[in-house]
Amino acid sequence: MTAGVRFRAGADLGRAADLDLRGWLVDPVRGREAPGDIVIREGRIESITWREGADAAGIDDRGVVVAPGFTDLHAHLREPGNEAAETIASGLAAAAHGGFTTVCAMPNTTPPIDRAAMVASVAAAAVASGSPVRLLQVGAATAGRAGEQLAELGELANAGVVGFSDDGSPIQRAELLRNALAYAGMLGLPIIDHPEDLSQTTGAEAHDGLVATVLGLRGWPVAAESSAVARDIEILAEVVRDVPGARLHLTHLSTGASIGHVRAAKAAGLPVTCDVTPHHLALTDEWLAGSRRWAWLALDDQGRARDPWRDRVLEVDPYDTALRVNPPLRSAVDARACLEGLLDGTVDAVATDHAPHSQVDKDVEFGVARPGIAGIETALGLLLEAVDAGLLPLARAIEALTVGPAHVLGRVAAAPGLVEGSPADLVVFDRGARWTVSPRALSSGGWGNPLLGRSLSAPVLLTIAGGRVAWEHADGQDVNERVGEPA
Amino acid sequence: MGSLLAAREGGAEGSPAETSAERERAWPHRHLLDTDVLTWPQVELVLDTADVMAEIVARRRPRSEAMRGVGLTNLFYEASTRTRVSFEVAAKHLSADVVNVSVTGSSIEKGESLLDTMRTLESLGTRVLVIRHATSGAPYLIAREFQGSVVNAGDGRHGHPTQALLDLYTLRGHVPDGSLRGRKVVILGDVLHSRVARSNLWTLTAAGADVWLCGPATLLRGFDAWAAAGVGGERRFTVTSDVTAALRDADAVMALRLQQERMAAGLLPSLHEYAARFGLTAERLRLAREGCLVLHPGPMNEGVEIAPGVAKGRRSLVREQVANGVAIRMAVLSLLTSVAGAGHP
Numbered sequence: 001m002t003a004g005v006r007f008r009a010g011a012d013l014g015r016a017a018d019l020d021l022r023g024w025l026v027d028p029v030r031g032r033e034a035p036g037d038i039v040i041r042e043g044r045i046e047s048i049t050w051r052e053g054a055d056a057a058g059i060d061d062r063g064v065v066v067a068p069g070f071t072d073l074h075a076h077l078r079e080p081g082n083e084a085a086e087t088i089a090s091g092l093a094a095a096a097h098g099g100f101t102t103v104c105a106m107p108n109t110t111p112p113i114d115r116a117a118m119v120a121s122v123a124a125a126a127v128a129s130g131s132p133v134r135l136l137q138v139g140a141a142t143a144g145r146a147g148e149q150l151a152e153l154g155e156l157a158n159a160g161v162v163g164f165s166d167d168g169s170p171i172q173r174a175e176l177l178r179n180a181l182a183y184a185g186m187l188g189l190p191i192i193d194h195p196e197d198l199s200q201t202t203g204a205e206a207h208d209g210l211v212a213t214v215l216g217l218r219g220w221p222v223a224a225e226s227s228a229v230a231r232d233i234e235i236l237a238e239v240v241r242d243v244p245g246a247r248l249h250l251t252h253l254s255t256g257a258s259i260g261h262v263r264a265a266k267a268a269g270l271p272v273t274c275d276v277t278p279h280h281l282a283l284t285d286e287w288l289a290g291s292r293r294w295a296w297l298a299l300d301d302q303g304r305a306r307d308p309w310r311d312r313v314l315e316v317d318p319y320d321t322a323l324r325v326n327p328p329l330r331s332a333v334d335a336r337a338c339l340e341g342l343l344d345g346t347v348d349a350v351a352t353d354h355a356p357h358s359q360v361d362k363d364v365e366f367g368v369a370r371p372g373i374a375g376i377e378t379a380l381g382l383l384l385e386a387v388d389a390g391l392l393p394l395a396r397a398i399e400a401l402t403v404g405p406a407h408v409l410g411r412v413a414a415a416p417g418l419v420e421g422s423p424a425d426l427v428v429f430d431r432g433a434r435w436t437v438s439p440r441a442l443s444s445g446g447w448g449n450p451l452l453g454r455s456l457s458a459p460v461l462l463t464i465a466g467g468r469v470a471w472e473h474a475d476g477q478d479v480n481e482r483v484g485e486p487a
Numbered sequence: 488m489g490s491l492l493a494a495r496e497g498g499a500e501g502s503p504a505e506t507s508a509e510r511e512r513a514w515p516h517r518h519l520l521d522t523d524v525l526t527w528p529q530v531e532l533v534l535d536t537a538d539v540m541a542e543i544v545a546r547r548r549p550r551s552e553a554m555r556g557v558g559l560t561n562l563f564y565e566a567s568t569r570t571r572v573s574f575e576v577a578a579k580h581l582s583a584d585v586v587n588v589s590v591t592g593s594s595i596e597k598g599e600s601l602l603d604t605m606r607t608l609e610s611l612g613t614r615v616l617v618i619r620h621a622t623s624g625a626p627y628l629i630a631r632e633f634q635g636s637v638v639n640a641g642d643g644r645h646g647h648p649t650q651a652l653l654d655l656y657t658l659r660g661h662v663p664d665g666s667l668r669g670r671k672v673v674i675l676g677d678v679l680h681s682r683v684a685r686s687n688l689w690t691l692t693a694a695g696a697d698v699w700l701c702g703p704a705t706l707l708r709g710f711d712a713w714a715a716a717g718v719g720g721e722r723r724f725t726v727t728s729d730v731t732a733a734l735r736d737a738d739a740v741m742a743l744r745l746q747q748e749r750m751a752a753g754l755l756p757s758l759h760e761y762a763a764r765f766g767l768t769a770e771r772l773r774l775a776r777e778g779c780l781v782l783h784p785g786p787m788n789e790g791v792e793i794a795p796g797v798a799k800g801r802r803s804l805v806r807e808q809v810a811n812g813v814a815i816r817m818a819v820l821s822l823l824t825s826v827a828g829a830g831h832p
Contacts, residue, residue, distance in 0.1 A: 205623070208708075208709065209709070209712070210709070210712050210713055210716055212709065213708075213709035213710060213712065213713050214685070214713060215623060215624065215645055216623040216624075216642075216643050216645030216646070216682060216685055217623055217624075217644075217645075218644075219708070219709065307716045307717075307720040308720075309716070309718075309719045309720035309721075310716070310719070310720020310721060311720070312720075317627050317630075317631060318627060319624030319627045319628065360600070363600070363602060364600055364601065364602075364628070365601055365620065365622040365624065365625045366622060366623065366624040366628070367622040367623060367624070367643065368622060
């Protein structure tokens, strides 16, 4: 045995975890990573032993990794209203499969989560699902997400929401955004904005670039995002003078211009945070034309986007609606800028924007397909592709999935860590193995996935949320390092 | 090439060496979704086949048996007269069993998905599906699952491959050596929204033509970057809003239809201003070479993108384009249905 998971008792889903872990431990709260053992008894971390010298032999960061459970700042669970695409139960199961132990659910359900009673009903559904994964709710910023007047932000705050967002229907009226920032700031909660100037994106289908031009798709310009980011930041700069608690979180940034605005705002000391998605880091608009190479392979030596036609890398049919997403997949240059933002701390977190849709909404013409990638189960795999490519340190990837989002939520003190005596909240994945993305392998109810049929790095062996087993790899056969069976 | 068709029609010209495997190598495509996937020999194969078809069309009773018993459906989600009728006539000349389906409004409004409509037509015996759709890429969606052949008759802004092939065929018939190599061909007008322009870019650059795209800056959005990258990552073309530079010494000009809704979208001030600055007038045409060929995919807004005198002038090939469309579509249909397994239940 070099590293792995040894179960001591039955580890049925939802049962208190009782097991011994050995592998490469990553503790982003304390900034430590090294070989070690974790003993979990009745859901609590009984002991953590960091191995050194000869004891550490044979265990490295290329095998079984143990890290705190991930937090997703941005997921769509579709319940209530669109249970054909996802339910809270299937969404939380997918989250657990992805290594997530905490999920922030976006409020754009039908009806939207714009009143306190709605928060309670979602929380009840989460409990009923039996999943140990924590569901945190984001409340709507405006009533009905209509962008006309504020939702009852104070009542929503009392009901436990962690922030406010109109997400896919971003607030267009600058004056209302100003008021939302101030009012939410008074409550100590962030406004989470999906930055998009809708007047620039009417009917937009794809990143406004070469691929859209060639495929005849209506362009979604970089400026439609970056100008909204600039607007938000300038308003924040004024609001924060009156309301020191005002906070702005910009979600799923996709362009280098946006990252640049946030970098400058942070340098100026403004209370702004942001996240990027795994798909905007790893995929590009080339994929719409049929390329399937990672974003970092689509750059030339000078950092310019390569031409997939010249490179003859168009290997599958174009117009895969699984790739229709908002904001759209960008150029390789933008993807690299997002990665650089993640490396230098401009980007605080990686969030999935898990956006499942039913077959009815996806198996249609590209321009008719609903935008969204159901990516919560492939997020870790995509990030680890960047890690494997030597572009992203493993510790930074873990940080962006754990303490990064906790910082955004203002819950650093409660950040999940590897702490003796506390309930186990962690993920175990195996970098020595790969898994193939297939409908059977996925727990989400969402139809289609751009990675179907592809092999990804590091299957999640085990996810433990709040001391209870949330995900357990079903088949030990193809995971070499896994040892032991339920005793 | 004529031998292939003659052989399939029971003629005597088919050489023994022409096995189905060789035909497959020459024409491997079960669908025609755009011109981008055609190699130059395959483009030439279509044009040469169209020559044979034109002979059939010229007969007193044009009839080939190439598609006897093959069900072909024209599935049109956009209003179209000339393209739909052209496909219908072509298919009838080949003895196909033709059904026309026009769907007004989107499939969403109609309440049935495009794939379900396709499956219904497939169950009803359609082996060749000719589709016109307002959404770029729609033919690719159905080609993924359809058992027979799909022909793109125009999808959104993306492609209109039979139009590009008939344009090339028409031009080829009017240049001295039948080659467009080095010839200056100008596509003038609303390039941004034009599937005709996009499909023509692939074939005209493959033919070696010196292609110029000209129009207002708002209707050329993104094309400078494509020109810099080259078609297929290599074949260059020129983009300009300078209509004088574009037309100077041109060998051929293709004017594109301008839709009224471009004004409402804020892309253009007025039809009047467009006609004044970019309309293909007799005066502008004098910048071009003597005998410059004039094309238009139709339908024309005479007096807007093209002056009536030019549209019906001596050098206008517009009517010939329409006539050639039938021969090209016959060629495409017969090639597609010659691919093993396609077109035959």
